[in-house]
Amino acid sequence: MTSAATVQRRDRGRFESFRAGFPALRQQTYLSVCDKTILHDEVRKSVEVFLDHLALASANRVDHEVKVAGAREKFARLMNVDASTIAATRNVSDGINAVAWAMPMDDGDNVVVSRDAEHPNNVYPWLRLGRRGNEVRTVAPQPDGALDIDAMIEAIDTRTRMVSCATVTFAPGHRTDIERLGAACRARDVFLLVDGVQSAGILAHDLAAEPIDGLATSTSKGLLGLYGFGFLYIAPHWIERLEPAYLSRPAVRMQTDDHSAMGALDYTLQPDSRRFEVGSYNLAGAYAADAALDLLLDLGTRVIEDRVLALARALNEGVTALGLASAVPSAGPSQSHVVTFGALDAGGHGVSTDPRIVAVSAALTEARVAHTIRRGQLRFAMHAFNNGDDIDRTVACVAEAMTSS
Ligand SMILES: Cc1ncc(COP(=O)(O)O)c(C=O)c1O
Incomplete structure (x- = not known):
């Protein structure tokens, strides 16, 4: 019988080799698939x-x-x-x-x-x-x-x-x-x-x-x-x-x-x-x-979904704990892979009227964490190419921006 730990280890290996196929991820943390995808080497080929x-x-x-x-x-x-x-x-x-x-x-x-x-x-x-x-x-x-x-x-x-x-x-x-x-x-x-x-x-x-x-x-x-x-x-x-x-x-x-x-x-x-x-x-x-x-x-949609929802939850909870209000649930049936923060329509496409979101967004851009502002909210999204390091890096960057703003 295959144990849960073996399955998890095997999945982790498959996700890491999938991730390695995206050149963009060597230069930035990409949390913006809700805007557009990045290109995998096999797709380009x-x-x-x-x-x-x-x-x-x-x-x-x-x-x-x-x-x-x-x-x-x-x-x-x-x-x-x-x-x-x-x-x-x-x-x-x-x-x-x-x-x-x-x-x-x-x-x-x-x-x-x-x-x-x-x-x-x-x-x-x-x-x-x-x-x-x-x-x-x-x-x-x-x-x-x-x-x-x-x-x-x-x-x-x-x-x-x-x-x-x-x-x-x-x-x-x-x-x-x-x-x-x-x-x-x-x-x-x-x-x-x-x-x-x-x-x-x-x-x-x-x-x-x-x-x-x-x-x-x-x-x-x-x-x-x-x-x-x-x-x-x-x-x-x-x-x-x-x-x-x-x-x-x-x-x-x-x-x-x-x-x-x-x-x-x-x-x-x-x-x-x-x-x-x-x-x-x-x-x-x-x-x-x-x-x-x-x-x-090859990865399988159920496994992808489980992974992205776990990452989305970690990001949601990590940033919420720093004091930015989450705009979406971190669990339950209406949770998705998109995670947003701040008041709805406090700003618009690419602009926010909330000075904290403006400061955090600027810090994320500086740290090469790809994200967007939509309807005034700070927006991130996960896909199977993301991992826990992406979340840790993003939360750390938000933490720093929040303490210095
Ligand atoms: C929910 C949703 N619908 C549609 C689109 C784009 O539509 P189309 O593929 O026709 O350009 C986007 C793109 O950002 C979207 O987020």
Whole structure:
């Protein structure tokens, strides 16, 4: 039998060798994956293979697209669903807009979204539907910035077609109670679309079990890839009910792989999520995603989640003990890998009106601890490449800044 200590030791070794693949970590403490990822050597190598092929004209489009299929399949495995439910997209916005315009809706039908708590890219797509004649019901979050699930459920009525929310908000960083919201949506045949960019690759998802009907993400954060490539998951029972607004060849059933061969004018949509794919793929993004997903699958999402939540808790408690007020729980169901401090909206994007946060942020920057200020709050986030030394270093830096400010 393998003892818990052996498993822990083995995991520690795997995490340390994963960490060693990130050159950025030799020069800084990186606690900002909620903003953007850093590049692993294997991901970079994979993109370089693509660039070499381009430079030498040594592969054709069909050869490259093996990486698109690989990325779809591996993302599906990470999310515990079949690859046929996954579309290769560009980013979160792309996935959200694809669903927004594919949903059959009559004038006066409505969508429910949260006000103030969502990233703009999960707000503007819905406002656009408002101009088309649909009602956009915006629900205020709770005073601490967490989504108000009860109020969102209350806002659903017989004309509601979709509800959209982040799995984890970009700030303050609460994890959303998807189980409760999703159960309410399923009971009313309402499509629950989630912006999963803050959780995918970091917190464990099991889309076969979670009551999520669509998940849009990009690979630019926890999935360790590039900007401009992403995924859209659509639950199997919804695929045939959605008719994409945009159409080009990848979404149409074809007899041949030749990209310029025209098919029947009386076309049939792909029976799977590829019906949401439009035009040529971001191949560099696919090469990156394919390699990055190998790394994540090798570590395992449950193990990654356990690790990042333990690190997040240590950072939360360490900094709170120094006198900065934590804005998110350090344990429990709404804890995520994002850890924020200070009053909500005491400042904005990159700016805080709290002199202590300004001083601490300046000290962290000086000490090369990557972080951000969002909605006026000091924000950190962990991924599998972080370790206990990162937390100790950060807490020590905050302690020093607090005593000298
Ligand atoms: C919650 C959330 N949604 C969406 C985005 C970005 O959207 P897109 O991938 O469309 O650029 C971000 C990026 O910071 C985000 O934090």
